[in-house]
Amino acid sequence: MGNFDDIPITSPDSDRFGFDPFASAISDCIHSIENPLGSVVAIYGPWGSGKSSVINLVRHYLAKDAPDLDVINFPAWMYRTEDALAVGFFKELYAGLSPVLSDQTKAAGALRKLGANLAGASSLAGMAVGLFAGSVGEKATTATLDALGGFIEQGEAAEDLQATLADALREAGKKFLVVIDDLDRLSPEEALVIFRLVKSVGRLPNVMYLLAYDREATEQAVARRFPSEGAHYLEKIIQAGFELPQPDQSHLNVMMGEVLNGLAADLPEIDPVEFGNLFHSIVAPELKTPRDVFRLANTISITITPIKSDVFFPDFVSLETLRVFRPAVYRAIRQNKSAILNAGQNDRYDQRETRSAQYTSMLLRSESEEDHEHLRDALMRLFPQLQNVFANMSYSGTREWARQRRVCSAEHFDTYFRFSVSPKTIPKAELDYLIDDTRTVKEIQDRVREAVSITQAEGRTKASYILDELTAHGLNISLDQGEKLLSALFGMADELFLEQDEGRGFASFGNNRLRLHWLLRSILLDRTTLHERTEILTRSIVGATLQWHLDISNDAWQDYHPSNPDSEPSSEAETLTTHVAAERLQARSLELLRAAAASDTILSAKTPARLLYDWDRLQPYGAGEVMDYITRALGDDTKLCQLASAFLGKSYSHGMGGFGGAPGDLVQRENDRAQVDGIDRLLDVDEFRRRLNEALGSDGLDEQQKSTISRFLVAWERRDAGED
Known part of the structure; x- marks a missing residue:
């Protein structure tokens, strides 16, 4: 079975389906025929049911129990026309019988002429050449042209030829079994040629036939060809038929x-x-x-x-x-x-x-x-x-x-x-690479960075599918490797917050920020104590990017102080850190925000508006740190443009169609949207607008920067007019 070869078995030791007793019984049946006279035994079974294996087992037992019986094999499937089948049949029959007829020239000639006679005049020359051009096991050496001359002789009837041949076979005292397998491979018409040939050769003494075919299919073919006789046609040819036992x-x-x-x-x-x-x-x-x-x-x-x-x-x-x-x-x-x-x-x-x-x-x-x-x-x-x-x-x-x-x-x-990995996931080999305990933080980051540049299904990056796959297997990731994964991803989180991975409208599928949160919980929750996950999270967040540090610290704080007054604090099983650790994370976030403002990197971050609102939320009440920072920034045209870009968001609309069956939009429409709710907590709104309009005439900004400011002002006006 190593190569799954569909090769018939040849010995009882290889029998896997209980065919051996059946084959032994057929062998006994054939061996017990004392004076065969063209006797025909058939094995019935559908295509692929094991008939060839049974025939091989029959031959095995005959070789052991009936050594005086010669087996003549006729591979009918090798001859794919009616003429070729007739030629091949007598060719193999002559090769098998010639050893006992070689000393009786008249009988050997009778067989050759009988073959030509039955093959028909239209194929006489081909028959002659085919019979004597050589065949497997053929011992006769009669020249082709001499044989052809013998065939052309007239005046000898088939009955006389057959009588001469019968006398010779009877005197020889040796039995022959002609095995014709694989009739299933022939067309119905070709299979009928075999039955006609067996019937035409008739009652040759000491000659038997063993045929194997699909009984139902063959009888249907006979019924179409001989509607008046149907199955009776075969009954006149077959003396004993055996249904192949159904394998267990x-x-x-x-x-x-x-x-x-x-x-x-x-x-x-x-x-x-x-x-x-x-x-x-x-x-x-x-x-x-x-x-x-x-x-x-x-x-x-x-x-x-x-x-x-x-x-x-x-x-x-x-x-x-x-x-x-x-x-x-x-x-x-x-x-x-x-x-x-x-x-x-x-x-x-x-x-x-x-x-x-x-x-x-x-x-x-x-x-x-x-x-x-x-x-x-x-x-x-x-x-x-x-x-x-x-x-x-x-x-x-x-x-x-x-x-x-x-x-x-x-x-x-x-x-x-x-038959290849779906574009909505990643190969398991890549998943195994990332969760391998031997991987370093850098190796993980390098593999994920590579995935950021690869676009897969729905326009999403391969990195987003990596996050999905890691989340699905979170429980199977060791805690040590889980901490390494979190440290690697937290340290490059800003690189993962990509617009193409954002879900929107009817095609919403989340975003990578949410995916990181889901991954964090899939690794830590349900199998760690509150103290254990506090330790892991505290260590893994050390190198986190600013925005992601804010996300995690805010999430940990919300577990104890929900922003929704109607919500209850999270249960311990759902809480990320202890209350003390959550307070420390909040304090650390404020330090990071102040450092970003001091280095003038806060407005060039990916989500500056969120950073400014978080800074305002975390600073001591009445400190006015954000207001002071933005007031100074308004005097710089470049920073002013950065602020406009920070508060310029997007909305998506989808036309649903009109009454009476009018078609709607098949894709979403992207629109500019001024995200200015609560902006008065951060800056002087009137001064901000004045400076934006003033900057449109400034020589210090390029056209793209002016376009950003103009789009923001238009979106703000549309919002004020209730058209957003």
């Missing part, structure tokens, strides 16, 4: 299980119950013959290679099973991603029956109705959301699906159908 399902399951165990050997341990449920509901029902096992094994062994670590192995095996055996269902899943993944969001029980019918039609339209029940069960195991449709259960989703890289998670669905 457990044998097929065990063989497939061995293949899957080998492929999964280097993967993390998989819950055997979870895998078993998927295997027995999706994989096992499709394994009906040994060839089914080989076919699926070969497929999975190839397709799993590029994404082996990036999928949930049981899900991948299940989907590949559907792709091989139920391609229409596979396509329906691929084409209806949104409907499937969002199936759990509708909890209207009064619509359950209607939705079940809709989803059944959408996913199982191609399948017979008798298969619908077990296929619905299979799909609910792959996509638990569908339990909301097909069962009386609401199941919208869990983060565990993303951690396991299940196909039912939106982040990883595409990986299973692209």
Whole structure:
């Protein structure tokens, strides 16, 4: 099974499906025929059911128990036209019988002429050349031209030729078995040629035939060709027929299980119950013959290679099973991603029956109705959301699906159908690199900085997907490596606050600031004491950027002093630090803000407005530090432009369309917005406006700076007019 080769077995030791006793019985049957007269034995079985293996086992037993029996093999599948089949049949028959006929020239000639006679005049020359141009095992050395001359002789009837041949075979006293396998590979018309040839050669003494074919398909072909005779046509040819025993399902399951165990050997341990449920509901029902096992094994062994670590192995095996055996269902899943993944969001029980019918039609339209029940069960195991449709259960989703890289998670669905990692996530190898305990802070930062410059799905950076993936696996990251990760990301946080990763409008998907908060909580909460996470957070925030230090210190403070008076302080299990540590963080934030103002870097930061409001919030009441700083800044045209840019934000609108079915916007519209609520706490509003208008005529600003000021003033006026 190492190479998953679909090669028939040749000895009883290799039998995995219980064919050996069956083959032994057929061997006994053939061996027991004392005076065969063109006797025909048939083995019936569908394509891929193991007929060739049984024939090999029959030959094994005949070689042991009937050494006086010569086996003549006719590989019918090698001859792909009716003329070629006729030539090949007599070619192999002549090669097999010639040893006992070589001393009887008349009988040997009778066989050659009988072949030419039965092949028909239209193929006479080809027949002659084909018979004597050489064949496997042929010992005759008659020249081609001499043979052709013999064929052309007239006046010898087929009955006379056959009688001459029969006398010679009877006197020889040796038995022959002509084995014709792989009739399944022939077209119906080609298979019928074989039956006609066997029937035409007729009752040759000491000659037997062993045929293997799909009985149902062959009888249908005969019925089309000979409608008046139908199955009776074959009954006149076959003396004994044996139905190939159906392999025990457990044998097929065990063989497939061995293949899957080998492929999964280097993967993390998989819950055997979870895998078993998927295997027995999706994989096992499709394994009906040994060839089914080989076919699926070969497929999975190839397709799993590029994404082996990036999928949930049981899900991948299940989907590949559907792709091989139920391609229409596979396509329906691929084409209806949104409907499937969002199936759990509708909890209207009064619509359950209607939705079940809709989803059944959408996913199982191609399948017979008798298969619908077990296929619905299979799909609910792959996509638990569908339990909301097909069962009386609401199941919208869990983060565990993303951690396991299940196909039912939106982040990883595409990986299973692209055979490459979905653009909505990152390869597991990259995740493993970041959470490897041997990684340094610098190595982590270098890898994330590289990801900042790479754009993936929805226009987001790869860095944003790294944050998502780390958050999903937060519980699996060691606390030591978690602290290292937090220190690395906190130290470059400003580089991660990117506009393209901001969610907005109907396409909102959060932002990297929120993702950092989610990551922080996924690593620390639920598995540390308040003291432990206080220590970790205090150490990891030492090198944090200014804005991120403010975010964390404010978050820690809000745990004890919610800004919403109606909210209660957080419980200890949800609190980031002790109250004392939160106070220290607030004090440290104020120090950092004062230092940024003193170095004139506060207005050039990414979010200067937020820094100014935080500074105002943290300074002692009545100190007026921010007002004093901005008053001085208003006298500098460059700083004035920086202030205008700081308070110039964006809003997004989406036209919904008019009455009567008028179409709305398909994309969002971006608008300038003056973010000036509470600005009077920071500066003299009238003086700020006066200086902005004055600066528009200044020679000290370039056109881009003036454009920023103009846009801010227009947006402010629009806001004052209630048009924002």
